[in-house]
Amino acid sequence: xxxxxxxxxSRSHNLLLALFSIATVLLVVEIALRVFAPFPNPYAFVxxxxxxxxxxxxxxxxxxxxxxxxxxxxxxxxxxxxxxxxRGGDLVQPRPAxxxxxxxxxxxxxxCFYLDDRAEIGRVLQDSLPPLxxxxxxxxxxxxxxxxxxxxxxxxxxxxxVHLQPDLIVVFAGVNDLTRSIFDYDxxxxxxxxxxxxxxxxxVAMNFQLVRRLHRLVTKMVPDARTIQESRTLVSNYARQIxxxxxxxxxxxxxxxxxxxxxxxxxxxIGMAREVGSSVVFMTQQTTWNSPVDADAREWSWMRYRxxxxxxxxxxxxxxxxxxxxxxxxxxxSHVPVFDLARWMPKSLEYFYDDCHFTxxxxxxxxxxxxxxxxxxxxxxxxx
Numbered sequence: 191x192x193x194x195x196x197x198x199x200s201r202s203h204n205l206l207l208a209l210f211s212i213a214t215v216l217l218v219v220e221i222a223l224r225v226f227a228p229f230p231n232p233y234a235f236v237x238x239x240x241x242x243x244x245x246x247x248x249x250x251x252x253x254x255x256x257x258x259x260x261x262x263x264x265x266x267x268x269x270x271x272x273x274x275x276x277r278g279g280d281l282v283q284p285r286p287a288x289x290x291x292x293x294x295x296x297x298x299x300x301x302c303f304y305l306d307d308r309a310e311i312g313r314v315l316q317d318s319l320p321p322l323x324x325x326x327x328x329x330x331x332x333x334x335x336x337x338x339x340x341x342x343x344x345x346x347x348x349x350x351x352v353h354l355q356p357d358l359i360v361v362f363a364g365v366n367d368l369t370r371s372i373f374d375y376d377x378x379x380x381x382x383x384x385x386x387x388x389x390x391x392x393x394v395a396m397n398f399q400l401v402r403r404l405h406r407l408v409t410k411m412v413p414d415a416r417t418i419q420e421s422r423t424l425v426s427n428y429a430r431q432i433x434x435x436x437x438x439x440x441x442x443x444x445x446x447x448x449x450x451x452x453x454x455x456x457x458x459x460i461g462m463a464r465e466v467g468s469s470v471v472f473m474t475q476q477t478t479w480n481s482p483v484d485a486d487a488r489e490w491s492w493m494r495y496r497x498x499x500x501x502x503x504x505x506x507x508x509x510x511x512x513x514x515x516x517x518x519x520x521x522x523x524s525h526v527p528v529f530d531l532a533r534w535m536p537k538s539l540e541y542f543y544d545d546c547h548f549t550x551x552x553x554x555x556x557x558x559x560x561x562x563x564x565x566x567x568x569x570x571x572x573x574x
Contacts, residue, residue, distance in 0.1 A: 216400065219400065220398060220400055223399035223400065223403075224399055228399065229399055229402045229403055230402075231396045231397075231402060241345040241348075241349050242342070242345050242350065243342060243345075244335055244336075244337065244338065244342075245275055245335070246271045246275040246276075246335075247271070247275055248271065248272070248273050248274060248275050249270075249271065250269075250271040250275065251268070251269070251271075252269045252270075252424055253266060253267070253268060253269075253424065254266070254267050254268075254269055254303060254304050254424050254425070254426070255267070255424065255425045255426070256304050256425075256426045256543075257425065257426045257428065260304075260426060260428065260490075260543050261486075261490055261539040261542075261543045261544075261549065262539060262540060262541075262542075262543050262549030262550065262551055263304065263305070263543055263549050263550055267305060267306035267307075267309075268306055268307050269306075269307065272331070274331075274350075274354070276331045276332060276333050277301075277307065277312055277332035277334075278312055278316070278330055278331040278332055279329060279331075281331065281354060283354065284355065285354070287326075288325060288326050288327060289326060289327060289328075290322055290326040290327065290328045290329065290357050290358075290570060290571065291329055291331070291354070291355060291356050291357045291358070292315070292316075292328055292329065292330045292331070292357065292358045292359075292360065292570075293331050293333050293351050293354075293358070293359050293360070294311070294312050294315070294330065294331070294332045294333060294360050294362065295333050295334070295343050295346060295347065295359055295360065295361050295362070295363075295459075296333075296334045296335075296338070296360075296362030296363055297334060297335065297336060297337060297339065297363065298335075298336035298337065298338075298366075298546075298547060299362060299365070299475070299547055299548060300312075300332060300334025300362050301334030302334065302547075302548055302553055304426055304543075305548065305550055305553055306550075310332060310553060311332070311548065311553040311556055311557040311560075312330045312331065312332030313330070313332075313557075314554050314556075314557025314558060314561075315330050315557040315560055315561050316328060316329065316330035317557075318557060318560075318561035319561045319564070319565070320565070323571050323572045324571045326571070333346060333351070334362075337366060339363065339367045339369075339370050339375075340363045340367050340451075340452055340455035340456065340459070341377055341455055343361060343363060343455070343459060344455055344458050344459060347359065347459055347462050347463065348462050352463075352465075352468075355466075356463065356466070358468060358469045358470070358564075358569060358570065359459070359463045359468050359470050359471075360470075360471045360472075360473060360529075360560070361456070361470065361471070361472050361473065362472075362473040362531075363452075363455075363475070363517075364474065364510060364513050364514060364517070365477065365510065365545075365546050367448070367452050367455075368447065368509055368510055368513055369493075369496065370448070371445065371448040371452075371509075372445045372496050372497075372501075373496070373497070374446065375448070377448070377451040377454075377455070428490065428492060428544055431492035432489075432490065432491070432492045434495055435491065435492045435493075435494060435495035435500050436500075437495075438495045438496075438498055438499050438500030439498060439499050439500065440499075440500055440502070441499045441500065441501040441502065441505065444501070444505040444508065444509065445496075445501050445505060445506060445509045447509045447513060449512060449513065449516050452513055452517075453516050453519070453520050456516070456521075457520055460520075460524050460526060470526050471526065471527050471528070471529060471563075471564065471567075471569055472517050472520075472521045472526055472527070472528045472529070473528070473531055473560070474514040474517055474528065474529075474530050474531050474532040474533070475510060475513070475531070475532060476531045476532045476534075476535045476537065476541075476542075476546065477507065477510055477537065477542075477545050477546045478490070478537045478538070478539070478545055479491065479494070479503045479504075479537070479545065480503040480506075480507035480537070481537035481538065482537070483537060483538055484536070484537060484538040484539055484540075486539055487537060487542070490539065490544045491503070491544065492544060492545065493545040493546070510532075511532070514532050518530070527563070527567045527569060529559075529560055529563045531556060534559065535556060540552070541555060541556075
């Protein structure tokens with residue numbers, strides 16, 4: 191049977207028809223994604239608070255889950271914030287006459303992201319404080335934020351907390367300041383990091399949902415070291431961070447420690463709090479580095495890796511002790527009570543599931559002991 195040859199006009203017509211069909215399908219998928227499952231532009235400019243660089247939204251809610259085998263904790267947990275973006279009950283303004291208001295200011299160890307609302311240290315502290323002799327009830331609000339250091343705490347206290355009538359501010363700072371010291375961080379904020387610039391075609395391409403998802407797939411498959419270290423997913427993935435630390439080149443020198451800037455920031459927080467009539471308590475930072483009681487603790491360490499270099503446990507432990515000594519010295523000269531967690535809590539996976547983050551048992555022990563300390567130091571009014 192004879193088949194007539196296909197003309198070039200027909201081939202062009204078929205090609206155009208195929209391209210039109212593909213374009214139609216892509217358009218339908220794009221519209222469906224925009225309407226039913228929009229994905230944010232990874233290159234979009236985010237207008238954040240220029241002083242408080244990270245904050246949770248008001249009434250935020252997340253369900254978190256820890257990976258199998260994480261020491262001391264397991265399962266699914268709920269993380270929520272109140273009407274001000276803090277963990278704890280809703281804040282009423284002005285402060286009720288029967289409330290003794292406590293704020294916990296710190297980084298991720300206070301934040302307890304992978305611990306349930308019922309188990310985080312702020313809830314434990316609130317539940318452990320007895321009714322006060324003057325008839326007030328202690329209410330605790332956890333302002334812990336992952337990655338926050340002493341300059342961030344100054345911003346939080348000065349821009350937010352002083353307006354919320356605090357009776358007591360507990361400051362738990364240290365490990366993030368150590369990280370910033372290692373990176374030669376500029377506490378004067380003169381050397382602002384450059385804003386990322388992107389070629390025009392990337393900007394145009396990212397207007398499409400399909401391209402955004404392809405970008406997400408590629409970056410998820412081949413993330414860089416900075417992304418691995420700074421990411422905090424709803425399902426924990428510390429195994430990946432531990433593996434990254436093992437690839438680091440062993441450090442030949444101890445980590446840099448900026449004691450002077452840290453001391454200045456601690457004194458600043460004391461001054462701001464006292465100016466509005468609030469008491470202050472400091473809390474030293476404990477880690478599992480160089481543990482004398484738990485040989486397995488080093489297997490869950492990941493925070494000694496910095497910019498391609500892995501510092502030794504002994505050097506990181508000594509650096510952390512150095513900053514804790516600064517906190518103790520500033521507290522002594524300023525007559526601030528110190529809850530010395532670093533000298534009290536063992537360097538054990540019973541209390542920390544990695545370098546410095548509480549297990550439920552760790553948060554329970556620290557919160558209960560902190561309550562006893564505040565009552566014993568008469569920082570809070572005596573119990574009835």
